[in-house]
Amino acid sequence: MQIDSVNIGQTASAAVIIYEALKKAIIEGQLKDGEPLRQDEIARMFNTSRIPVREALTMLEQQGLVATQRYKGAVVAGISPDEAAEIWDFRALVEGRVIEMAVPRMTPETLAAARAHLEAFSNAANPVEWGDHNRHFHTTLYRDSALAYHLGIVEKTLDRVDRYLRAQLSLSNGVARANAEHEAILAACEAGDAARAAELTRRHILGAKANLLDLLSRG
């Protein structure tokens, strides 16, 4: 007998489910910097014991999203202006390289997907959507680089600062400027000009950095 094989999604463990939910809440800013994460409380939310909760918190700590102190618990890890500045520099360095490697391999499908995110971004109406489409626009342009390690680092870095990225986009001129810069980056990709796409990406990120530092310094 021959039947269609269905990809059994390898049902995730409770620890992973909790991890993903907490990560999403932190990334989207629903959990504020410094907010304590009580094992017992989270366990009750998910109808589990504290064991998988602890595993989830361990994962989040490894990613720098929470900070833990022995016998005192975990809190959502914030970020200082200095760290923010450094991380945006890091992004400019790595994402510039990644897009440069991606452009020569970029497919029409990828370009179309990126344009869809670009348009969705410019039509979006709230910070969560801005953040999502902005991020997906960029990572879509990166994926054809096929640089798995680089892409993993980029994703982890974006997870770490996603909250601040959203806040920066929400500034007065944030979305409009990002939109114009996205258009330019996409045009360079469509033209197959890797060096230009890289340079525009670096400028885009460093411009956002300046915007963000202004925001952070004003409180």
Added chain:
Amino acid sequence: MQIDSVNIGQTASAAVIIYEALKKAIIEGQLKDGEPLRQDEIARMFNTSRIPVREALTMLEQQGLVATQRYKGAVVAGISPDEAAEIWDFRALVEGRVIEMAVPRMTPETLAAARAHLEAFSNAANPVEWGDHNRHFHTTLYRDSALAYHLGIVEKTLDRVDRYLRAQLSLSNGVARANAEHEAILAACEAGDAARAAELTRRHILGAKANLLDLLSRG
């Protein structure tokens, strides 16, 4: 009353102790690629239950040092030639930037410490010592950059590939060539030539990459 305060080292949890021990064993190559890590076997080694072992394995998985399958356990994560090539490219990119930022801030103490590692490296007699002194030579030159995020990523990346770095150094001309290149890098740092130190570091890493790929392809 006034007494000397002693820094109580915040005794580490069992999970962290196990994590560090396993990490060291993997990094130094005592645990081979693909070797399974049984929870209760490790628990017996450390006279603990499996709970802290699982936390340690979770941490190692987040760092990419082990790969886990649900209900099947964890194995030491190996690396493919493609991944190796990509990671060495990443190192060249990031470490080049880091040393460039470090040179203008580099203190005489740092330079002296780096020279000590350089000499210890050239006098070392076995792969473990080569690896340690090689790594410390480079990270010493990076530290004055004060780029905490970059340095964290560099350390994690080195952890991921330390085994292969050691193997590459052990090739016929590995140590001699590395030694000569280290001298040149250190000279550029002492001369305050940041751009040259960065370029030499990139070349050093990319040269090692070619060496390693040769090793991996030959088996």
Added chain:
DNA sequence: TTATCGGTTATTGGATACAATATGCAAGAG
């Protein structure tokens, strides 16, 4: 022979119970 089925064992995932530590408060000494 070879493929499939059933059960046995080994191993991991998770729940409950207990131990270790920190925090807050109230009582008492100065």
Added chain:
DNA sequence: CTCTTGCATATTGTATCCAATAACCGATAA
């Protein structure tokens, strides 16, 4: 009143036990 001290409580860290799943192996039928 202020500071210390000791206890009560809250929270985390770990051990033990049970549940879920995978791997192995022998028996059986085509």
